[in-house]
Amino acid sequence: MKILIVDDSEADRTVIRRHLSFGSSEKYEIFAAQSAEEAMILMEENIYDCVLLDYVLPGMDGISLLKRVYDPELNIAKSPVVMLTGQGSEGVVLDALRYGAQDYLMKGILARETLLIAIQKARYLHNLIVSHDAAKKALFHSEKMKAVGQLAGGVSHDFNNLLAVIQGNVDLLNRLIKEDRPKEEYTKRLNAIGRASKQGADLVSQIMSFSRQRKLEPVTLDLTKSIENMRDLLWQSLEPHIILDVKSEASLWPVRVDPSQIEHAILNICINARDAMPSGGALSIMTQNVHMPEWEDHIRLHTSQKIQDNYVLISIADEGIGMSEEVRQRVFEPFFTTKEVNKGTGLGLSTVYGFVEDSSGFITVESEEGSGATFNVFLPADMPAVSVVEAL
Amino acid sequence: MRKILLVDDVKDLADVLADTLRMNGHEVIVSYSGKKALSIVEKDPEIALIVTDILMPDIDGIDIINHIKEHHAEMPIIAMSGGGVTLQSDDVLQIVKEKVDAFLKKPVCVETFISKVNELIGA
Numbered sequence: 052m053k054i055l056i057v058d059d060s061e062a063d064r065t066v067i068r069r070h071l072s073f074g075s076s077e078k079y080e081i082f083a084a085q086s087a088e089e090a091m092i093l094m095e096e097n098i099y100d101c102v103l104l105d106y107v108l109p110g111m112d113g114i115s116l117l118k119r120v121y122d123p124e125l126n127i128a129k130s131p132v133v134m135l136t137g138q139g140s141e142g143v144v145l146d147a148l149r150y151g152a153q154d155y156l157m158k159g160i161l162a163r164e165t166l167l168i169a170i171q172k173a174r175y176l177h178n179l180i181v182s183h184d185a186a187k188k189a190l191f192h193s194e195k196m197k198a199v200g201q202l203a204g205g206v207s208h209d210f211n212n213l214l215a216v217i218q219g220n221v222d223l224l225n226r227l228i229k230e231d232r233p234k235e236e237y238t239k240r241l242n243a244i245g246r247a248s249k250q251g252a253d254l255v256s257q258i259m260s261f262s263r264q265r266k267l268e269p270v271t272l273d274l275t276k277s278i279e280n281m282r283d284l285l286w287q288s289l290e291p292h293i294i295l296d297v298k299s300e301a302s303l304w305p306v307r308v309d310p311s312q313i314e315h316a317i318l319n320i321c322i323n324a325r326d327a328m329p330s331g332g333a334l335s336i337m338t339q340n341v342h343m344p345e346w347e348d349h350i351r352l353h354t355s356q357k358i359q360d361n362y363v364l365i366s367i368a369d370e371g372i373g374m375s376e377e378v379r380q381r382v383f384e385p386f387f388t389t390k391e392v393n394k395g396t397g398l399g400l401s402t403v404y405g406f407v408e409d410s411s412g413f414i415t416v417e418s419e420e421g422s423g424a425t426f427n428v429f430l431p432a433d434m435p436a437v438s439v440v441e442a443l
Numbered sequence: 444m445r446k447i448l449l450v451d452d453v454k455d456l457a458d459v460l461a462d463t464l465r466m467n468g469h470e471v472i473v474s475y476s477g478k479k480a481l482s483i484v485e486k487d488p489e490i491a492l493i494v495t496d497i498l499m500p501d502i503d504g505i506d507i508i509n510h511i512k513e514h515h516a517e518m519p520i521i522a523m524s525g526g527g528v529t530l531q532s533d534d535v536l537q538i539v540k541e542k543v544d545a546f547l548k549k550p551v552c553v554e555t556f557i558s559k560v561n562e563l564i565g566a
Binding site: 204207208217218219220222223226243246 | 453455456458459460462463466498524525526548549550551552553
């Protein structure tokens with residue numbers, strides 16, 4: 052067993068060596084360092100079964116050394132550490148435990164039995180933390196692989212269906228040509244091929260957005276105009292029994308976002324709203340300037356991102372079937388869908404979430420079962436410093 | 444003429460396969476939903492073959508296959524699928540393969556499809 056003793060007092064090192072060398076079935080290989088600097092190099096380059104670390108050292112003290120060698124993610128050093136202190140130094144003990152030591156010993160009353168138990172306990176606790184972390188990482192990896200599998204499965208199923216449509220129509224088209232059938236019969240086949248390849252392209256684009264492989268190209272944008280320009284697209288995407296109502300604040304602040312992505316986000320939320328209103332209803336899109344500090348408390352509740360000076364809020368509300376609290380909480384999760392097979396990949400809203408976060412904004416959803424849903428997209432306002440002062 | 448019932452929720456696919464069968468001289472009824480397909484089977488005694496997708500909303504292909512096996516044991520079945528949406532569903536597909544007369548993977552090869560149909564109900 053490899054033990055590192057970090058102590059500048061030769062007498063103290065000898066006591067420990069003696070305790071470890073005599074009358075024990077365990078074979079100890081003992082290393083020594085006389086200063087924190089020397090120990091730091093050793094502890095970074097090697098792994099010990101236990102480091103016995105004195106607090107009082109010339110130059111850098113034991114706690115400062117611990118702070119430098121500990122891994123903040125694991126909250127321990129690479130090797131187990133037992134702190135050696137003088138009597139009456141509770142503050143040092145607490146700091147030692149805080150910075151990753153597993154145990155401590157009082158130097159004045161250092162019995163052999165106590166030393167061995169402390170080493171054993173430190174090794175046990177250190178090992179526990181390391182293996183817990185390894186298990187956590189393995190679990191995370193397996194969850195990730197499961198998610199990748201689900202994505203691959205979903206995508207290949209949808210793609211195979213699209214390929215089947217293309218393949219089937221090409222085969223039929225060949226036969227129509229061979230039999231010299233009237234040209235009008237070709238149109239139906241070509242249109243179906245066109246639709247399938249467009250759906251394929253949409254699927255690819257959705258996966259690219261989801262995996263955030265697509266680089267955002269933000270520009271300064273007037274959302275009132277953008278939404279106005281989307282009217283035709285929205286009108287085509289919504290069913291005739293859905294009434295679209297757009298209300299924009301008169302002098303809405305500009306935002307800096309990727310224009311095609313914000314359009315995609317608004318469309319995505321509206322299509323979800325449409326699907327939530329099978330028997331029709333009103334879909335309202337409202338924009339407004341969100342002033343600070345009135346909104347600050349509300350915003351702090353919903354985002355851990357750095358709070359921006361000002362936001363523009365887009366609220367999209369429907370009168371649909373609403374959602375349960377469980378669904379509401381999972382609505383932005385990738386692969387989560389309440390839609391039928393082939394009707395939704397479960398990637399739409401999670402892509403919207405990713406885009407809004409990447410644009411330094413955030414998104415919230417309010418809903419109750421049976422009483423509609425409202426999605427609120429907060430985007431940081433983009434304005435020169437002067438106009439901020441004017442606006443406030 | 445004996446009829447074929449073709450069931451797939453992907454409308455463009457159901458349509459092109461049905462048209463292909465018709466060009467090969469078969470009479471085809473198309474259903475875009477599993478639920479509707481079951482009611483067609485019960486109402487139309489002339490149906491001689493079922494071609495069904497596996498993953499569909501409402502009633503899926505597995506329910507259709509189980510229903511046919513139970514109530515119309517003589518009726519041949521062709522199943523087709525675009526593969527598993529989840530890892531578990533690959534096991535499900537294995538069970539399906541054992542129950543049906545032919546299993547086709549999407550994208551379906553039209554020649555294989557037609558020859559299977561002809562083999563099962565005659566050209």
